[in-house]
Amino acid sequence: xxxxxxxxxxxxxxxxxxxxxxxxxxxxxxxxxxxxxxxxxxxxxxxxxxxxxxxxxxxxxxxxxxxxxxxxxxxxxxxxxxxxxxxxxxxxxxxxxxxxxxxxxxxxxxxxxxxxxxxxxxxxxxxxxxxxxxxxxxxxxxxxxxxxxxxxxxxxxxxxxxxxxxxxxxxxxxxxxxxxxxxxxxxxxxxxxxxxxxxxxxxxxxxxxxxxxxxxxxxxxxxxxxxxxxxx
Amino acid sequence: xxxxxxxxxxxxxxxxxxxxxxxxxxxxxxxxxxxxxxxxxxxxxxxxxxxxxxxxxxxxxxxxxxxxxxxxxxxxxxxxxxxxxxxxxxxxxxxxxxxxxxxxxxxxxxxxxxxxxxxxxxxxxxxxxxxxxxxxxxxxxxxxxxxxxxxxxxxxxxxxxxxxxxxxxxxxxxxxxxxxxxxxxxxxxxxxxxxxxxxxxxxxxxxxxxxxxxxxxxxxxxxxxxxxxxxxxxxxxxxxxxxxxxxxxxxxxxxxxxxxxxxxxxxxxxxxxxxxxxxxxxxxxxxxxxxxx
Numbered sequence: 001x002x003x004x005x006x007x008x009x010x011x012x013x014x015x016x017x018x019x020x021x022x023x024x025x026x027x028x029x030x031x032x033x034x035x036x037x038x039x040x041x042x043x044x045x046x047x048x049x050x051x052x053x054x055x056x057x058x059x060x061x062x063x064x065x066x067x068x069x070x071x072x073x074x075x076x077x078x079x080x081x082x083x084x085x086x087x088x089x090x091x092x093x094x095x096x097x098x099x100x101x102x103x104x105x106x107x108x109x110x111x112x113x114x115x116x117x118x119x120x121x122x123x124x125x126x127x128x129x130x131x132x133x134x135x136x137x138x139x140x141x142x143x144x145x146x147x148x149x150x151x152x153x154x155x156x157x158x159x160x161x162x163x164x165x166x167x168x169x170x171x172x173x174x175x176x177x178x179x180x181x182x183x184x185x186x187x188x189x190x191x192x193x194x195x196x197x198x199x200x201x202x203x204x205x206x207x208x209x210x211x212x213x214x215x216x217x218x219x220x221x222x223x224x225x226x227x228x229x230x231x232x
Numbered sequence: 233x234x235x236x237x238x239x240x241x242x243x244x245x246x247x248x249x250x251x252x253x254x255x256x257x258x259x260x261x262x263x264x265x266x267x268x269x270x271x272x273x274x275x276x277x278x279x280x281x282x283x284x285x286x287x288x289x290x291x292x293x294x295x296x297x298x299x300x301x302x303x304x305x306x307x308x309x310x311x312x313x314x315x316x317x318x319x320x321x322x323x324x325x326x327x328x329x330x331x332x333x334x335x336x337x338x339x340x341x342x343x344x345x346x347x348x349x350x351x352x353x354x355x356x357x358x359x360x361x362x363x364x365x366x367x368x369x370x371x372x373x374x375x376x377x378x379x380x381x382x383x384x385x386x387x388x389x390x391x392x393x394x395x396x397x398x399x400x401x402x403x404x405x406x407x408x409x410x411x412x413x414x415x416x417x418x419x420x421x422x423x424x425x426x427x428x429x430x431x432x433x434x435x436x437x438x439x440x441x442x443x444x445x446x447x448x449x450x451x452x453x454x455x456x457x458x459x460x461x462x463x464x465x466x467x468x469x470x471x472x473x474x475x476x477x478x479x480x481x482x483x484x485x486x487x488x489x490x491x492x493x494x495x496x497x498x499x500x501x502x503x504x505x506x507x508x509x510x511x512x513x514x515x516x517x518x519x520x521x522x523x524x525x
Binding site: 072097101 | 397400401403404406407408410411412413414415416417418
């Protein structure tokens with residue numbers, strides 16, 4: 001499996017927040033990850049990226065154990081995070097945003113998606129190339145954040161509330177683009193999202209966490225048969 | 233009276249150009265890191281002493297200035313690597329960083345006095361007191377170098393920041409350090425580059441002002457205070473605002489002696505600063521995205 005976690009226990013300062021979280025993701029799969037605030041969604045993403053310590057359990061990316069690796073090592077292996085509401089460099093133009101990350105990836109030697117590929121995948125960025133990122137609309141900023149996350153050699157996308165602050169029509173547009181990119185590039189993604197209906201449209205798997213414990217983990221078909229709210 | 237005014241204006245512009253580069257480099261590092269780097273004043277003085285020492289060893293002026301710039305860059309990198317980076321890892325508050333920086337400034341002032349001289353130093357350069365006439369304007373060669381080199385280096389810093397890959401990377405880190413951390417931009421390395429550049433550049437006004445006027449280990453703090461006022465009044469995050477405001481403040485400070493005793497001229501600068509804080513807190517050049525104090 002491209003990305004999997006087995007009995008993952010992680011937390012802050014040695015105190016566990018996640019309790020034996022397990023999941024597996026196949027190529028191009030989108031895992032919609034739900035839960036109330038503080039349930040452990042962001043902690044799970046941080047544990048996958050290495051921003052917090054794994055206390056116990058395993059995280060595997062394309063067959064390689066990564067739970068003891070540094071953040072840099074995991075980034076080099078293609079784990080990409082789109083952080084909530086702060087995924088762009090607001091002072092720089094769109095082109096500069098793409099160029100600085102593109103150059104940093106090239107310096108690292110990891111480059112299957114270059115700046116020109118991002119412009120092809122997300123044409124709106126090419127149109128707004130010279131605009132200052134902080135002056136773009138919310139939707140355009142999220143497209144740019146997605147473009148930045150895709151640069152390099154993405155092997156797994158961690159998407160943290162990408163719809164925050166977006167109008168409903170822009171959410172649909174952004175999610176359609178996320179789905180298209182994941183399927184085209186065969187990159188799995190974990191999507192933390194509070195807009196459940198929109199996220200369900202592009203999800204292949206669904207996971208619900210409550211107080212650090214997974215209370216539901218199944219396919220989209222299985223999730224559609226139940227009332228998700230019962231698990232919150 | 234008119235001649236006096238012209239001389240005071242020219243004096244203000246010369247001083248403004250030197251303080252302008254101190255202010256712009258201070259603002260550059262502050263924008264990149266958020267660190268209120270008052271030890272910048274210590275580097276300014278220390279580099280002047282290094283150049284003075286080199287010239288005392290019969291090293292020509294240009295290589296001596298380059299050596300001072302290199303020493304400044306290395307000193308800055310040491311301060312960033314050994315102090316600021318460690319304090320940041322310990323999640324020190326901005327106040328702790330400021331106190332740490334004041335500590336470094338004090339150490340640098342004392343080290344300058346111990347290693348070189350606690351007394352007023354003067355450069356042994358024959359052209360130090362040579363003057364050139366431009367109509368009614370009389371400029372010493374060190375002053376001429378200040379009005380040419382400082383604005384040129386300021387422009388070079390602007391071009392570096394906006395047109396080069398490294399300059400853009402430093403701006404990216406300043407703009408969003410958390411995102412920089414997860415996109416291979418290595419903020420700590422960028423901070424080292426930023427302090428190396430600002431420290432190397434501040435060696436130039438440090439040395440030239442030392443040649444023009446003289447230098448003591450403890451004089452730089454007043455220059456830094458004026459520079460910081462210019463950074464805030466010019467609009468934090470705007471290098472151009474900091475540089476222009478330095479010239480404006482220096483001209484006002486210089487011309488103010490026509491109306492008040494010279495001993496109050498620094499007070500005039502701070503009075504203007506208070507007016508700016510009250511009436512235009514965003515500064516001369518308004519910036520949409522910036523680090524707040």
